[in-house]
Structures are given as C-alpha cells and as structure tokens.
Amino acid sequence: MSLTDPYLQIDDVTFGYSSRVILDDVSLSFGRGQVVAIMGGSGMGKTTLLKLIGGLLKPQKGRIILDGEMLDAADQKELYRLRRKMGMLFQFGALFTDLSVFDNVAFPLREQTDLDEETIRDLVLMKLDAVGLRGAAALMPSAISGGMARRVLMAAALMQEPRLIVADEPTPGLEAMTARHVIRHLKEMAQDGAAVLLITHDLELAIEMADRILVFYDGTILEEVKPENFREGRNLKEPYTQALYRALPEHEFFGGE
DSSP states (O other): OOTTSEEEEEEEEEEEETTEEEEEEEEEEEETTOEEEEEOOTTSSHHHHHHHHTTSSOOSEEEEEETTEEOOTTOHHHHHHHHTTEEEEOTTOOOOTTSOHHHHHHHHHHHHOOOOHHHHHHHHHHHHHHTTOGGGTTOOGGGSOHHHHHHHHHHHHTTTOOSEEEEESOSTTOOHHHHHHHHHHHHHHHHTTOEEEEEOSOHHHHHHHOSEEEEEETTEEEEEEOHHHHHHTOSOOSHHHHHHHHTOOHHHHTTOO
16 A cells, blocks of 8 residues: 555544434545644544544444454454554543553553563663653653653554554643654654544644644534645635634634623
8 A cells, every 4th residue: 555545534424422413424534644633622523533433433324444444343353453553642541550651651562462571672662762751661650740641651552653643632731842752753653654643722733743634613524724724824714714723712703602
C-alpha cells in the first residue's frame, strides 16, 4: 500500500442513542503520512467517532475500514488484531498505578508479543527517551506530574509503532516545552508513514500539524479547510467555522446565554 492510499476509511457512518443522532452519515478517509485534524465544540460527536474507530461502539449504519479490512466490534478476536495497528491517545487516559513507568510502557509488548525481556527493555528505554522520560523509568505514577503521565501514556500507545495514531487533545495542560516535544514526535511518526488523526480545540495546533482540517458540528463534517486558509481567515464558508477562526465563545457567536 502506498502512502497515498486510504489507510482509514469511514463510510456513511451513523450512530445515536434512541432518538438522538450523534453522528449523521459521516464519511472521511486519509492515508499514511497524513495528519488530519478534527475541530469542534463539546458534544459535536468527536469522542463518539473515536470510540467507533477503536471498536468500543458499533455503527448503526455505514462501515469503518482500517488498512483494507472492515472493523467489526462484534468480532473480538479480529478487533484485537486490528487494534494492534492503532495507537489511541485518549485525553483522560490513566496509567496502571501499581506499575512503574517502565512497566506501564512495557505492558503492551508483554501482552501482545513474544519478545524477550532484554529486547523489551531496549525498546521501552528507546521510546521513553523519545518522549524525554528515560530518567523516569523506575518511578511510580504517584511520583510523576500530570504532564509526565501524558508522555508515559503516549510512549505506551506508540510502543509498537502503530500505523494509525488517534490523538485526543494531546497537549492541553502540558508546559510549553513538553507540548512541543509531543507535537514533534507525532509529526515524526507521520513523516515515517503513520496516519495521524488529531482531535483538538487548539486551532494553532491544528494549523501547525495538519494537512487537512475537518470542522465538526452537530454530528456532521461541516466543511474541510486547508490549514493555510484557516491561518489567513479566507474561504471559511460556514458561520461556525468563522467562529472558530475568530476564537469567539460559541454562545456569543450564536446569540445564546
């Protein structure tokens, strides 16, 4: 598969609860080597989309295809196999509190591979070094800061060099230097051929990282905007997109309380 072929395809996906539709005929696709950013306010369907991609939910309509294979949340064996191609960086992820930083990062390798401990040690230390935490390997989660914990989660999620990386708000709460480190590492993964899906409220981050920016509103993709157009504030067709550009609170722009 070339880097331009679709690696993740979401075709006409609909999902909701009872009479409430959360995602309404959403379609998108992108290939390896691309960074796609999804922007939008709370309750617009972004988190639901992540759960569908991860197989935590099943679409009521449509399909999700990863690396040419349809993702089926009902087939647990195949789902786990496909998940090994993903690295999921959730905004509110948590570490195993009774495991050291080293063992948290080693956990995916010990669970999903037959690698010997010496190889696992080398890989874990290499990944911790990549996120600037080699010196923290022996520490317990209770002894590290929130920003450090986010980087440990990132190291664990990317331990097996996944070809699809889904990053949900990867930088909020991080000091500037740490945030830059995380951004640089995600960009390097894309340059090495990973497909990166970035969920963010940070317009500057989306402009810096993404090849394409998709604006979510009310469970649909409202429009796609080139990063340079967002940077310059031109060709923004929808009022909600214009509100994002102006950085106005949504209630102020739409006349709410």
